[in-house]
Amino acid sequence: MVVDLEDVAAAGALLARSLDLPEDAAEANVLAARLATPPSGRTAVRLATPDGTGVAFASINDTDPQLGHVELLAVLPAARRHGAGAALLRAAEERLAALGATQVRLGGNPPCYAWPGIDVRYTPAVCLARRAGYRLTDTAWNMTADLTRADPEAAAADEARLEATGAKVLPADADTPAWVRSIWGEGWAWEVEQSLDRPGAGCYVAVRDGEILGFAAYGANRPSWFGPMGTAPSAEGLGVGRVLLRRCLADQHAAGHTTAQIGWAGPIGFYSKAVAARLERIFWIYTKSL
Incomplete structure (x- = not known):
């Protein structure tokens, strides 16, 4: 029962x-x-x-x-x-x-x-x-970032290069979810909303001339998890994602976390290069017809 x-x-x-x-x-x-x-x-x-x-x-x-x-x-x-x-x-x-x-x-x-x-x-x-x-129908994975191995000098250099293009990194505000929704849909917008409202969560945006170039959030579902993150198509190649990622991970480290989980991670190569994240948690997704 x-x-x-x-x-x-x-x-x-x-x-x-x-x-x-x-x-x-x-x-x-x-x-x-x-x-x-x-x-x-x-x-x-x-x-x-x-x-x-x-x-x-x-x-x-x-x-x-x-x-x-x-x-x-x-x-x-x-x-x-x-x-x-x-x-x-x-x-x-x-x-x-x-x-x-x-x-x-x-x-x-x-x-x-x-x-x-x-x-x-x-x-x-x-x-x-x-x-x-149930039958195995898909596989997913997380990547783990070791927050104790962060390189503040590299992060500062990346942020300086981004600022040289006229962009600034700011905390997200109440208008950010609508912008995220316009590009990536309701799901990510909901996660950004949660990151703005929940303890142990946060979100940053890169802005230039009043235009949002990208965002990164953490803690929407779990305090130790990072994501989602996205860069506007017009801003790709500027290094926006790497800077925003490091900002979020620094917050999580300051909150007492020694590692962060990058949930449903991709692209693997980006996270590996940016913060030496490694593949760790593997998930099997099972499905059954009723």
Whole structure:
């Protein structure tokens, strides 16, 4: 039996005890709160076992009402291998089917998400997906930036070169989401809005003659995660992205983070060259037809 999840704070506490990777457990309360307050146009499904040993978050968007997402599923270690995870997954599938879904994906439902898919190190989750009839349909990855290895002199030199073109780097303001929306759509605009409103988050823009050249944000979904970032087509080649990236990572370092996750990272070569980021977290995305 599965019931509706009512206590989001309790779910955060359960996640802190259930998520095996320390970087996820450290942000458990943030994850629960983010998934419990999704963007407009999304129907959220929040489930729990009656004994409080497991939780699941799922959702479906009105932009693609036939595709449901199981965004997060966790069971306390002591309660595993007794069917709680399978029961939560079945209940989530049933709720999503009732909302019109014909397919379910085990993975993030951007722009509000915990992670792209199942981190390959969460072996029990991979096993559950396979037993439940899901098939591997995509792979995603994060890159990790070591914030303790930042080069302030290189960052200052890059920023000076950008300023020589007449551009300035400024904190984003309330008008920035509309500009982001005009080029990259609603998803990234929502993330920028969150970065302006949430503690531990931020966003910078490069501006020249009143025109925004690019933006970079961090903390929209998780304080230790960077992104999204984009450069206007007319400003490509100026080094805007590298400067904005380093500004954001410096903020995250100042907030106490030693590493930052570049979520759903690409292009890999850019991040590797700009901040020596490395491929680290690999996610398998599973899909099932209902």
